[in-house]
């Protein structure tokens with residue numbers, strides 16, 4: 774991946790790669806507007822210490838019909854692929870399979886942050902249905918906010934990864950095992966949508982996070 778044009782290696786091990794302009798500004802603007810307008814954005818609740826709280830963002834789970842997922846204590850049956858998202862999944866699958874042997878992405882969790890106050894807390898994407906050491910590719914649209922990473926064993930300082938409009942971040946094998954990530958609140962930021970492409974391998978034995 775690191776040898777390919779357009780890709781930057783942000784971390785060697787475990788691998789974190791970014792392509793700053795997978796989409797040009799025009800395509801990225803058009804996609805942001807289209808997804809914002811056309812998707813059925815949801816705000817499910819999650820249970821914390823016995824109380825229900827709406828998640829501080831909106832989301833859509835999308836993918837193949839059998840790509841069911843359990844997240845934040847809730848089961849999600851995927852919505853049908855939006856044609857634009859299906860097209861992107863194919864494009865990213867092609868780019869990735871040229872670089873590494875990976876199972877094709879069969880689903881995507883899309884996150885919508887209306888402003889800088891909306892966020893996602895510290896977590897790893899390590900649900901059993903993602904299999905061992907999943908690879909996740911995240912396309913960012915809209916207001917550029919950093920994704921913050923921290924090592925689970927605190928071996929090194931936490932660090933930010935900038936996510937420009939139209940960029941693709943690939944979290945390679947081992948990232949979810951060794952690091953956590955969060956989208957922390959930021960003042961004066963506008964709409965941002967992220968599309969996180971995943972491969973669901975099984976829906977058996979889900980666990981809560």
Ligand SMILES: O=C(O)CCC(=O)C(=O)O
Nearest residue numbers: 882884893898956967969
């Ligand atoms: O919006 C982002 O870039 C972060 C998304 C994320 O952490 C996730 O979907 O697990």
